[in-house]
Amino acid sequence: MHKHDAAKWHCRTQVLKFEPGAERDDEKIDAAFRHLISPQKAGAYDLVEIDGNVLLNVGINNGIWPLVCGGVVPAYDEANAEVGVGNSDDPGSPPEAETALSGASSLYKGMDSGYPTYGTAQTAVWQASFEDAEANWAWEEWAITNGTSLLNRKCESLGTKTTGTWVLRVSVTLS
Numbered sequence: 001m002h003k004h005d006a007a008k009w010h011c012r013t014q015v016l017k018f019e020p021g022a023e024r025d026d027e028k029i030d031a032a033f034r035h036l037i038s039p040q041k042a043g044a045y046d047l048v049e050i051d052g053n054v055l056l057n058v059g060i061n062n063g064i065w066p067l068v069c070g071g072v073v074p075a076y077d078e079a080n081a082e083v084g085v086g087n088s089d090d091p092g093s094p095p096e097a098e099t100a101l102s103g104a105s106s107l108y109k110g111m112d113s114g115y116p117t118y119g120t121a122q123t124a125v126w127q128a129s130f131e132d133a134e135a136n137w138a139w140e141e142w143a144i145t146n147g148t149s150l151l152n153r154k155c156e157s158l159g160t161k162t163t164g165t166w167v168l169r170v171s172v173t174l175s
Contacts, residue, residue, distance in 0.1 A: 010173045
């Protein structure tokens, strides 16, 4: 009998969608993402959830391993991390070749205050808000970056934003 160690990477992406001018409360947003209250009780009109994504080789080799092994690279922290969205529906190159979002339109946003979070249940959570005039196109891809290395990428429709604020949360669990 052969034994081997296996690591699991699980990613969940969530988007809460708000109409223009809707009041947003951080505690209610968090409760809606955790399914403690409905999106409507948080002031949102919709919640989209998608599981899975691709951990990119550039993120592993130029991000994760240097951070784990004591190298000097920007952390995926509040000061450096950004969540990006783009409009490409092309899954793109194999993971070893992808280095950026591939849409003709894309926007990277810094973290909402207090994000990312980590240290509970082997999970890190990144969250960014895209305001009324930002990223108004079909959201077909998203990624997390530290400003120099894309950690991961997912190509799947999250909807088409035309106005309002969309709050994008990405949770990654290692086990």
